[in-house]
Amino acid sequence: MGAAQGGVGSLLAAGRFRLDLGKPLIMGVINVTPDSFSDGGRFFDPNAAISHAHRLSEEGADIIDVGGESSRPGALPVSVSQEMDRILPVLEGLKGLEKPLSVDTRRPEVMQAALSAGASIINDIEALQAPGALETVAKSQCAVCLMHMKGEPATMQKDPHYDDVVREVLHFLEDRAGKAMQAGIARSRIVVDPGFGFGKTAAHNFELLRRLKEFSSLNLPLLAGWSRKSTLGKLTGRPADERLAASLAAALLALQGGATILRVHDVKETRDVISVWEAYRQHES
Numbered sequence: 001m002g003a004a005q006g007g008v009g010s011l012l013a014a015g016r017f018r019l020d021l022g023k024p025l026i027m028g029v030i031n032v033t034p035d036s037f038s039d040g041g042r043f044f045d046p047n048a049a050i051s052h053a054h055r056l057s058e059e060g061a062d063i064i065d066v067g068g069e070s071s072r073p074g075a076l077p078v079s080v081s082q083e084m085d086r087i088l089p090v091l092e093g094l095k096g097l098e099k100p101l102s103v104d105t106r107r108p109e110v111m112q113a114a115l116s117a118g119a120s121i122i123n124d125i126e127a128l129q130a131p132g133a134l135e136t137v138a139k140s141q142c143a144v145c146l147m148h149m150k151g152e153p154a155t156m157q158k159d160p161h162y163d164d165v166v167r168e169v170l171h172f173l174e175d176r177a178g179k180a181m182q183a184g185i186a187r188s189r190i191v192v193d194p195g196f197g198f199g200k201t202a203a204h205n206f207e208l209l210r211r212l213k214e215f216s217s218l219n220l221p222l223l224a225g226w227s228r229k230s231t232l233g234k235l236t237g238r239p240a241d242e243r244l245a246a247s248l249a250a251a252l253l254a255l256q257g258g259a260t261i262l263r264v265h266d267v268k269e270t271r272d273v274i275s276v277w278e279a280y281r282q283h284e285s
């Protein structure tokens with residue numbers, strides 16, 4: 001197993017943090033939006049977002065991911081200033097938290113402001129394709145998550161098509177990681193993510209999950225986000241706040257496929273899944 005992919009001794013360099021990739025990590029989600037699909041705006045108020053981040057941290061989150069723009073299917077973009085107004089007070093309020101803060105944004109201006117406010121990871125659903133994004137991340141020491149998305153959140157679920165979803169997503173991530181490294185972002189700072197639910201049908205999402213091991217060819221740590229997603233709603237017929245069991249099942253399958261970072265809403269329960277997974281792995285012959 002390559003040094004940056006995960007496994008004993010490999011580390012993710014994220015600003016002043018070094019995250020051990022030898023065991024699965026949990027990224028806890030904080031949506032500072034009025035219209036999130038998963039928590040319906042419960043953390044739109046900065047104080048509510050800050051308390052929730054502390055709670056997720058106490059429950060065992062290794063990373064806190066703060067987002068000020070909804071990326072749910074059908075969501076419309078917000079302005080740069082709106083996005084900053086939402087996330088900066090939360091980052092400010094979390095300065096004392098001894099955990100790396102990640103910011104879910106695709107805009108270089110927001111990335112720069114977030115990094116100055118103490119963020120150590122940029123989580124970009126557009127994989128640093130916005131003009132200036134590669135350079136902004138390159139000149140910092142933060143880690144970056146490069147995610148695959150086909151289309152834009154507003155329209156991405158309108159009949160997405162792939163000839164071979166795994167090949168296309170893999171090729172995209174390889175290309176974006178290559179561009180990031182050419183721009184000066186060290187391999188030890190890069191995470192990749194197939195982007196479950198972003199311009200993909202349920203069949204595409206399950207094909208990616210079934211063949212997740214193929215992503216190990218990239219030799220980079222893999223992040224998976226299945227938590228409460230609509231594919232799980234379609235399967236179970238349940239609303240977002242009743243998708244815990246389905247989310248945990250998907251998290252376990254993602255671990256089995258080689259994911260090293262799980263982006264989740266339900267940290268405490270995901271911690272238990274990881275404990276079972278770790279015990280199972282230790283006793284593997």
Ligand code: 9MG
Nearest residue numbers: 104123145147193195196225
């Ligand atoms: C912001 N966001 C929503 N879902 C996500 C996922 O699956 N991965 C990443 N990296 N970010 C996500």
